Amino acid sequence: MSAPVPLIVSGATGRMGQAILRIAATDPEVEVVGVLESAAECSRTKTVDFRGNTLPLLSGEDAIAVPPGAVLIEFTSPEATLRHVQNAATQGLKAVIGTTGFTDAEKQILADVSRETSLVVAANMSVGVTVLLDLVSRVSGSLPEYDIEIVEMHHRLKKDAPSGTALALGVAAATGRNRTLKDVARSGRDGLVGERPAGEIGFHAVRGGDVVGDHTVTFAGIGERIELIHRASSRDTFAAGALKAAKFLNTKTKGLYSMKDVLGL
Ligand code: NAD
Secondary structure, three states, X not given: OXXXXXXXXXXXXXXHHHHHHHHHOOOOOEEXXXXXXXXXXXXXXXXXXXXXXXXXXXXXXXXXOOOOXXXXXXXXXXXXXXXXXXXXXXXXXXXXXXXXXXXXXXXXXXXXXXXXXXXXXXXXXXXXXXXXHHHHHHHHHHOOOOEEEEEEEEOOOOOOOOOHHHHHHHHHXXXXXXXXXXXXXXXXXXXXXXXXXXXXXXXXXXXXXXXXXXXXXXXXXXXXXXXXXXXXXXOHHHHHHHHHHHXXXXXXXXXXXXXXXXXXX
């Protein structure tokens, strides 16, 4: 067996960071060699345990020793991710980016960084959503007259809306009709909004409780509708996808990749 892929997990005490550490501990093909957190969290929590080893929790601003071939895994905030990934590229670190909520300008920065190193960027690292994106694009193209509405529900602590996954589903739906999402997207409806224009893609964000992530894409026609639904019941599915992405990057030096590339779909 080849040497395990060295991982640096950023946002290590967060919901996704914890899921990644738990799944990585059972995977002999990876080894967590560093853990990053915000300066505030580092002052509260000093260490993190990985397979019985105590790893010091470092802030992204600390200098960290980076072994060759190491992959940074980011599930933090857009600001922290951009800072870390730009630093990482200068150290030859590759990165798996699960963080959501980037603006178009921030996405362009990631694309620029991918000319120096290899990145996987995916708003949803699950196998199911990766397949769903493809389905949505095909159904959208096959039913050009049908109204598309995307409803997502997440836990009450989620910061961005609509979710990155909902937006990715919207891009897939728009692309299936040769449209650009920003020209047809409509976020929520409130008040006397009038009739629904043809071609619109509607987004609705629901928040509550501890829901990991539900997405429903409805294609509504006259007398019928199709609903494509994905429900994540555990963050482990995203964590497993992130580890697959890190192993995929082991063989890549530069470029911007998606989960579709990782899964060979
Ligand atoms: P969370 O709030 O539980 O965790 C984020 C962690 O990042 C926190 O522990 C926070 O202290 C830490 N952090 C903040 N600033 C930091 C910095 N400068 N350096 C290092 N760490 C820092 O959130 P979460 O639910 O784990 O989600 C994190 C991100 O991942 C969100 O953008 C979310 O939408 C996204 N997400 C993506 C997927 C996917 O499959 N791509 C799945 C779930 C969540």
